Amino acid sequence: xxxxxxxxxxxxxxxxxxxxxxxxxxNAVAVGLPTPTAPTGYTAGSGDYLAFLRGLFGDNAEVxxxxxxxxxxxxxxxxxxxxxxxxxxxxxPDWGSVGLYAFVCGAMLLLSTFLLNEAVGVI
Numbered sequence: 582x583x584x585x586x587x588x589x590x591x592x593x594x595x596x597x598x599x600x601x602x603x604x605x606x607x608n609a610v611a612v613g614l615p616t617p618t619a620p621t622g623y624t625a626g627s628g629d630y631l632a633f634l635r636g637l638f639g640d641n642a643e644v645x646x647x648x649x650x651x652x653x654x655x656x657x658x659x660x661x662x663x664x665x666x667x668x669x670x671x672x673x674p675d676w677g678s679v680g681l682y683a684f685v686c687g688a689m690l691l692l693s694t695f696l697l698n699e700a701v702g703v704i
Contacts, residue, residue, distance in 0.1 A: 620635075650697055654690060657690055
């Protein structure tokens with residue numbers, strides 16, 4: 582079995598050069614960054630990790646609720662459009678069911694948005 586050393590040495594050179602490049606870029610970028618703030622309810626350096634996590638999850642709860650609302654909106658729009666296309670392509674369309682789906686999806690979005698907004702206040 583023949584051992585090829587050339588690809589390994591090329592890999593080492595690539596690794597060292599990329600590490601040096603990353604270090605220089607990291608230092609150049611880090612100069613302009615502001616210092617991070619502590620989460621709500623946590624004093625920096627206190628060592629209370631439970632308060633740190635509670636504040637971190639509380640601060641990010643609004644973002645998670647926004648992602649959930651967006652996913653629900655896309656799902657409701659997909660269902661309504663599929664029902665619309667089904668009614669449009671059929672020989673005897675049932676437009677009442679399309680309106681019912683649109684109404685139910687809209688009510689579901691309003692209810693889920695309200696509940697997520699209340700949950701953010703609790704967290």
